[in-house]
Amino acid sequence: MTGHPTTGPATGGTKPGIRQRLSRAMSPGTAFSARHQSLTTVVTFAAIGILLPVIVLLPPFSGFGTQNDWVGGFADAGIFVLLAIGLNVVVGWAGLLDLGYAAFFAIGSYTYAYGASPFTGLHIPFWFMLPIGAFVAASFGIMLGAPTLRLRGDYLAIVTLGFGEIVPAVFLNASTLTNGTNGIVGLDQPSFGRLFGVGDFGFTNPWPYFVTILGIIAVAFMLLSRLENSRLGRAWVAIREDELAAASMGINTVTTKLLAFAIGASTAGLAGVYSASKLSIVSPDQFNFTVSFTVLAMVVLGGMGNIWGVAAGAFLIFELQSQGLKQLNTFIGGLGLPAFNLGPITVDLATINFLNYQYLLYGLALVLMMLLRPEGLFPSRRRRRELHELPDEAERGNVELSEADEVEL
Amino acid sequence: MTPATAPLGRVRLSAGRWNVAVGTIAALVAAYVIIDLGAGGEGQAQFINALTIGAIYALIALGYTMVYGIIELINFAHGDVFMVGSFVSWWLLTTLGFNGAITDPLLLGVVLAVGFVFSMGVMGIVGMVIERFAYRPLRSAPRLAPLITAIGVSFILQNLVQVGVSNSIVTTPQIIPNTTLHIGPISISAINLFIIVLAVVLMAALQLFIGRTRLGRAMRSTAIDRDAAQLMGVDINTTIALTFFIGSGLAGAAGVVQGLYFGVSVFTLGFYAGLFAFTAAVLGGIGNTTGAALGGFIIGFIQVIAAVYGYGVWSEVVVFTALVLVLVFRPTGILGQQLGERA
Numbered sequence: 001m002t003g004h005p006t007t008g009p010a011t012g013g014t015k016p017g018i019r020q021r022l023s024r025a026m027s028p029g030t031a032f033s034a035r036h037q038s039l040t041t042v043v044t045f046a047a048i049g050i051l052l053p054v055i056v057l058l059p060p061f062s063g064f065g066t067q068n069d070w071v072g073g074f075a076d077a078g079i080f081v082l083l084a085i086g087l088n089v090v091v092g093w094a095g096l097l098d099l100g101y102a103a104f105f106a107i108g109s110y111t112y113a114y115g116a117s118p119f120t121g122l123h124i125p126f127w128f129m130l131p132i133g134a135f136v137a138a139s140f141g142i143m144l145g146a147p148t149l150r151l152r153g154d155y156l157a158i159v160t161l162g163f164g165e166i167v168p169a170v171f172l173n174a175s176t177l178t179n180g181t182n183g184i185v186g187l188d189q190p191s192f193g194r195l196f197g198v199g200d201f202g203f204t205n206p207w208p209y210f211v212t213i214l215g216i217i218a219v220a221f222m223l224l225s226r227l228e229n230s231r232l233g234r235a236w237v238a239i240r241e242d243e244l245a246a247a248s249m250g251i252n253t254v255t256t257k258l259l260a261f262a263i264g265a266s267t268a269g270l271a272g273v274y275s276a277s278k279l280s281i282v283s284p285d286q287f288n289f290t291v292s293f294t295v296l297a298m299v300v301l302g303g304m305g306n307i308w309g310v311a312a313g314a315f316l317i318f319e320l321q322s323q324g325l326k327q328l329n330t331f332i333g334g335l336g337l338p339a340f341n342l343g344p345i346t347v348d349l350a351t352i353n354f355l356n357y358q359y360l361l362y363g364l365a366l367v368l369m370m371l372l373r374p375e376g377l378f379p380s381r382r383r384r385r386e387l388h389e390l391p392d393e394a395e396r397g398n399v400e401l402s403e404a405d406e407v408e409l
Numbered sequence: 410m411t412p413a414t415a416p417l418g419r420v421r422l423s424a425g426r427w428n429v430a431v432g433t434i435a436a437l438v439a440a441y442v443i444i445d446l447g448a449g450g451e452g453q454a455q456f457i458n459a460l461t462i463g464a465i466y467a468l469i470a471l472g473y474t475m476v477y478g479i480i481e482l483i484n485f486a487h488g489d490v491f492m493v494g495s496f497v498s499w500w501l502l503t504t505l506g507f508n509g510a511i512t513d514p515l516l517l518g519v520v521l522a523v524g525f526v527f528s529m530g531v532m533g534i535v536g537m538v539i540e541r542f543a544y545r546p547l548r549s550a551p552r553l554a555p556l557i558t559a560i561g562v563s564f565i566l567q568n569l570v571q572v573g574v575s576n577s578i579v580t581t582p583q584i585i586p587n588t589t590l591h592i593g594p595i596s597i598s599a600i601n602l603f604i605i606v607l608a609v610v611l612m613a614a615l616q617l618f619i620g621r622t623r624l625g626r627a628m629r630s631t632a633i634d635r636d637a638a639q640l641m642g643v644d645i646n647t648t649i650a651l652t653f654f655i656g657s658g659l660a661g662a663a664g665v666v667q668g669l670y671f672g673v674s675v676f677t678l679g680f681y682a683g684l685f686a687f688t689a690a691v692l693g694g695i696g697n698t699t700g701a702a703l704g705g706f707i708i709g710f711i712q713v714i715a716a717v718y719g720y721g722v723w724s725e726v727v728v729f730t731a732l733v734l735v736l737v738f739r740p741t742g743i744l745g746q747q748l749g750e751r752a
Binding site: 169170304358365 | 477481482483542543546547550552553554555556557558560561562563564565566567568569571572576680684687688691722723725726729730732733736737740
């Protein structure tokens with residue numbers, strides 16, 4: 001990454017100590033939420049878990065589907081929220097562009113398939129498979145990262161992109177081990193035992209899945225947001241800002257980057273285990289590059305570096321693409337607009353299926369976001385300051401930017 | 410992997426111009442032997458096939474390497490520019506009403522010339538437009554920003570073709586007659602010969618342009634040091650736009666070739682072609698145009714060797730593994746980088 005100073009104004013002697021200023025800048029919010037971070041997280045997710053299913057009972061949402069439909073959709077959205085907050089560790093905090101993130105998702109899913117399906121005959125309970133899946137994915141993250149993390153950002157992007165293609169290709173082609181295109185079917189359902197009167201989750205009732213993913217996300221949130229403000233989290237930011245400076249301050253850049261990779265991968269592993277158990281099938285086509293790119297789009301649009309923003313971005317984008325575009329079709333179709341001619345092309349909005357334009361919209365959103373609001377919809381304070389330098393800083397910043405680039409060469 | 414590294418290793422040893430020539434010939438002979446052993450009696454045809462596929466990758470890889478060389482951006486949309494190029498030629502040929510081989514050599518020549526000039530021109534302009542609106546405003550932004558807009562542009566191009574043209578495979582008219590020429594002991598079909606010659610001519614023209622012309626010198630100096638070039642009176646914006654025009658034009662040419670050779674095109678084509686071509690550019694040493702061409706041919710050979718030994722489905726795994734190995738052990742690529750850029 002390009003390096004330029006972010007702590008510029010913090011040099012005055014009479015101002016509050018840099019440590020105080022830093023900690024205040026890094027944990028926005030009230031004093032209470034800063035002191036009781038984990039409790040706040042739990043309360044917030046409990047509130048979300050209660051509010052979301054209630055909101056969908058209100059119009060206009062109630063008109064789009066039953067409460068169970070919505071809750072099932074939320075349980076799927078949770079997969080992407082989990083993926084997005086995991087990728088945020090790698091891209092948002094450590095500044096490493098990972099374009100093959102779906103590979104770790106795939107590894108988590110196949111780990112569950114091997115651990116809990118008739119294919120291998122093993123039937124390890126879902127709850128044990130969660131940490132196992134996270135661990136296996138993290139191991140692959142380290143295996144990929146160890147040789148490649150020394151590479152500069154752009155090269156890393158390509159290597160991860162290649163890895164993201166290799167993993168599904170292996171699952172597809174090594175058919176004796178993975179059952180090839182058909183994938184592995186009949187995976188075990190998670191089960192609460194006799195707790196809450198719910199045995200196996202089954203396929204018809206979305207509520208146990210909803211509660212489970214909410215719980216997983218809440219735990220991941222607690223752990224990750226503690227990491228963000230830890231020594232490791234500060235090391236990630238330092239590396240993102242200026243790797244050379246970070247290294248000369250005594251940060252072991254390779255280990256630090258490896259940890260970002262492994263932690264991001266383990267989150268994807270969790271998402272993979274959950275998603276495999278929910279679908280009860282894994283097959284290679286679930287993990288192509290569109291998954292990686294969708295999650296990246298979610299992270300970028302949500303606001304790189306801000307875990308809450310990224311989660312909100314992932315949730316909103318998932319719901320927009322699964323519900324919003326569908327409703328847009330119905331809505332525009334219901335308006336009864338006449339078809340009109342645009343040069344040689346006849347445009348009939350009533351028959352346009354907006355679902356087909358999903359990637360066009362992603363693409364436009366990515367380009368426009370980078371041009372107009374590069375910090376995302378819900379930016380992290382630090383990123384916003386980097387990306388919108390003050391006017392007098394901007395000129396200085398430009399000069400320093402090109403100088404820093406040359407040093408990097 | 411073992412078969413694939415043989416030609417690679419030979420070239421790497423070489424330093425001087427003669428060594429390069431000897432190394433290249435040795436690598437080609439080695440590749441031929443390896444292919445022939447795997448392909449039975451089809452060795453020659455497969456060797457030519459590898460050269461042809463390699464030529465397509467090389468043409469695409471040139472665009473990657475030029476753009477990376479001058480603004481240090483991995484132009485993710487480049488593979489999709491290639492894909493759109495193949496659709497432009499498909500559109501042109503079907504609109505003009507061709508649906509099979511053109512036997513009249515004069516007409517064939519005219520149609521090919523028009524097709525290539527049109528497709529290259531259109532794609533060159535598309536490339537310039539992309540640069541103007543998606544990359545230029547972000548030239549001094551953090552590196553992640555233009556990389557993300559590049560991904561966005563790639564999405565846009567793919568989706569536009571998918572929705573606006575076709576979401577399945579289109580068949581490009583095969584206008585070059587299916588005749589086989591016999592030159593001494595070599596049997597080569599007309600289309601293979603045409604593609605290889607065309608690629609070599611385009612690459613030679615590019616080398617001459619970059620090495621011998623005033624604009625080429627502007628491009629080289631901008632790549633080395635943008636600020637210094639600007640102080641010397643080089644118009645940076647024009648030079649970068651020109652780079653995009655040429656790179657995208659070459660991708661457009663590769664798109665036409667793709668249509669003529671494989672006869673099909675699909676909106677997802679650009680992703681893998683782009684990835685392979687980028688691998689080619691890195692293999693050869695990114696920023697180095699000779700290296701990109703070399704890398705393209707190596708990828709072509711890797712793919713064909715994997716296919717003749719019955720591992721065709723594994724070719725992408727082999728290619729990416731090769732990429733990772735090269736990046737880990739020799740990040741500057743086979744020929745090294747002309748531009749001082751630490752990987």
